[in-house]
Amino acid sequence: MDRLSGVAFVGEIDDDDEPLPKDAEADMLASMPLPGTPKGEAARISSWLKIPLRVRSAIRRLHRQFGHCPSTTLIQILKTGRAEPAYVEAAKLMKCDSCEAVRRPKSLHPVALPKPYVFNHEVGVDCLEVADCLGKKYTLLNIVDQGTCYQTLAMVRVGGGTPSAATCFRTFNDCFVQWAGLPKVMSMDRGPHNRG
Secondary structure, eight states, X not given: OOGGGOOOOGGGOOTTOOOOHHHHHHHHHHHSOOTTOOHHHHHHHHHHHHSOHHHHHHHHHHHHHTTSOOHHHXXXXXXXXXXXXXXXXXXXXXXXXXXXXXXXXXXXOOSSXXXXXXXXXXXXXXXXXXXXXXXXXXXXXXXXXXXXXXXXXXXXXXXXXXXXXXXXXXXXXXXXXXXXXXXXXXXXXXXXXXXX
């Protein structure tokens, strides 16, 4: 049997199995302590490196053979194949770099309730400064409906800088309130253009 084929069978793991070069390289990289490694991950790596090299290599080959299956599936396969407890424990500690690279990021928990999908329920207002291709600056009032994501921009100052609160109010009234009505809730920061 070609040892570089990357195939391992649950009931036929020998003590003579040699690790593949990529497994030896992965172990060498894992043994190097990196600053900033979380304590839990450092403990996992330490426990993983205490497992004999032949066992680590066999677990990695099984993981690849079964299509990079999750560790829970690999553990069940080992238990069903009546593998030694050392192999089952190793499967609990194994981490595959390829699987980590393609894993979807964990979804973040939202910190606020979602906005109702109703037009003109909550409107956000802020100013932003932009420049044209000649470098001339303009300050715009950015009005965004939080429910429908409708957005409109209106110029409040030529030449950049902070517009007055009265100018922002008049622009908001002319460009949004006249046709959409007053919103139930308004969101804005504490910039000087919002304090008047």
